[in-house]
Amino acid sequence: MEEAGLLGQLGINWKLFLSQAFNFFILLIVLRAFVYKPLLEIIKKRNFKIKEGLEKAEEADVRLKEIDNIGKEKIKEAENKSVAIIKATEDKAKVLDQQIQARAEEKQKEINELLKKSALMQKEESESRVYSQALELVKQIVAKTVELKPEAIDKALVEKAVSEVKKNEV
Amino acid sequence: MEEISLKAEQIFSILGFPITNSLFLTLFVCLILITFSVILKKKLALVPGKLQSGVEMGVEALLNLMESTLGSAKKAEIYFPLIATIFIFILVSNLLGLFPGVGSIHIEYGHKAIPIFRAPAADLNFTLAFAVISVIMTNVLGMIAIGTFKHISKFINFSNPINFFIGILELVSEVAKIISLSFRLFGNVFAGEVLLTIIFFLAPYFIPLPFMFLELFVGMIQAFIFAMITLVSISIHTAEHH
Numbered sequence: 001m002e003e004a005g006l007l008g009q010l011g012i013n014w015k016l017f018l019s020q021a022f023n024f025f026i027l028l029i030v031l032r033a034f035v036y037k038p039l040l041e042i043i044k045k046r047n048f049k050i051k052e053g054l055e056k057a058e059e060a061d062v063r064l065k066e067i068d069n070i071g072k073e074k075i076k077e078a079e080n081k082s083v084a085i086i087k088a089t090e091d092k093a094k095v096l097d098q099q100i101q102a103r104a105e106e107k108q109k110e111i112n113e114l115l116k117k118s119a120l121m122q123k124e125e126s127e128s129r130v131y132s133q134a135l136e137l138v139k140q141i142v143a144k145t146v147e148l149k150p151e152a153i154d155k156a157l158v159e160k161a162v163s164e165v166k167k168n169e170v
Numbered sequence: 171m172e173e174i175s176l177k178a179e180q181i182f183s184i185l186g187f188p189i190t191n192s193l194f195l196t197l198f199v200c201l202i203l204i205t206f207s208v209i210l211k212k213k214l215a216l217v218p219g220k221l222q223s224g225v226e227m228g229v230e231a232l233l234n235l236m237e238s239t240l241g242s243a244k245k246a247e248i249y250f251p252l253i254a255t256i257f258i259f260i261l262v263s264n265l266l267g268l269f270p271g272v273g274s275i276h277i278e279y280g281h282k283a284i285p286i287f288r289a290p291a292a293d294l295n296f297t298l299a300f301a302v303i304s305v306i307m308t309n310v311l312g313m314i315a316i317g318t319f320k321h322i323s324k325f326i327n328f329s330n331p332i333n334f335f336i337g338i339l340e341l342v343s344e345v346a347k348i349i350s351l352s353f354r355l356f357g358n359v360f361a362g363e364v365l366l367t368i369i370f371f372l373a374p375y376f377i378p379l380p381f382m383f384l385e386l387f388v389g390m391i392q393a394f395i396f397a398m399i400t401l402v403s404i405s406i407h408t409a410e411h412h
Contacts, residue, residue, distance in 0.1 A: 009176070009177075010177065010294050011176060011293060011294055011295065012294055012298060013188065013295060016178070016190060016293070016295040017295045017302075020193070020290075020295050020296045020299035021299040021302070023196055023197070023200050024255070024256075024259060026200065027200055027203055027204070027255055030203075030207055031203065031207055031254070031255050031258070032251045032255075034208060034211040035211065036229075036250060036251045036254065038211060038214050039210075039222075039225065039226065040247065040250070043226060043230070045216060049216075
């Protein structure tokens with residue numbers, strides 16, 4: 001294996017030199033095929049996925065904010081609507097209350113009229129009854145008085161006659 | 171003290187092809203890395219486990235460094251396999267060179283006790299092969315990136331004498347790069363081996379520990395430097411010159 005001259009003294013041998021170079025290229029090919037290429041692909045793929053994930057997260061954040069705003073707007077709208085509905089209902093209730101009150105007053109007036117009428121009728125009826133009774137009484141008194149002698153009539157007799165009439169009535 | 175040899179020693183041969191202790195450990199490194207890649211490939215998932223997470227951390231760190239040097243993520247991804255393989259191969263070779271048994275387990279070959287393992291980068295064939303691959307690959311990638319004629323015109327340019335001279339300098343610098351890359355790595359790792367051998371001979375217990383850590387650091391730094399110089403060369407060669 002000895003080479004002549006300076007190269008030989010330094011141990012340089014073309015066979016060993018070529019075998020070392022061959023070793024390097026074999027290792028380069030193997031490392032490239034088994035390590036560098038797949039590893040770089042995986043790193044690229046992962047970086048892409050991370051980037052994609054971050055972009056999606058940002059997008060989701062924006063969408064979430066938008067949805068939050070929409071939700072807030074909807075709630076505000078619903079609140080406004082409910083306030084309007086309550087106000088309208090209150091107004092309607094007031095109007096209805098007034099109507100009912102007016103109707104009740106009317107009815108009351110009608111009832112009062114009826115009561116007045118019936119009281120008047122009762123009064124007229126009782127008056128006519130009293131009148132007829134009084135007439136009968138006077139008739140009876142007159143008849144009793146006629147049956148007795150005028151000279152013998154005194155106050156006591158009259159009273160007796162009256163009390164008898166009353167008893168008869170009772 | 172055992173004899174320190176500048177060149178890797180032959181431990182056996184297959185059909186006349188010499189297998190040195192350095193090449194033997196290189197094959198071991200290849201086997202470990204290939205096994206590791208097969209296991210990792212089986213465990214790859216979108217949700218990573220501990221092993222995948224660790225590898226991904228390293229890959230992303232290197233990719234970021236390359237991106238900052240090359241100025242483009244796409245370029246970094248294209249040249250990543252070459253730079254990463256240079257870095258990983260040299261790093262694992264240097265780290266395995268510090269394992270117990272490397273340099274201490276001997277084999278009898280030709281009436282001589284020879285260490286069965288030797289750090290791959292402590293053999294100039296290994297470092298020179300890497301340096302040549304680095305320089306050739308950077309030039310090939312440069313040709314692919316900016317066009318063959320445009321790239322060659324950096325070295326051979328007859329437009330004016332200054333450009334011609336600059337081209338010659340560029341050509342020399344490419345050769346110098348091979349020498350500097352290979353000898354830097356070889357020098358550092360071999361010097362570390364020599365240092366550890368001497369320290370182990372002088373004080374075998376506890377004292378070598380700080381030197382082992384130093385060599386661990388040197389091994390990592392040298393792998394990084396080699397990969398970075400290749401990366402910078404790629405960056406220069408793939409950029410359009412005006």
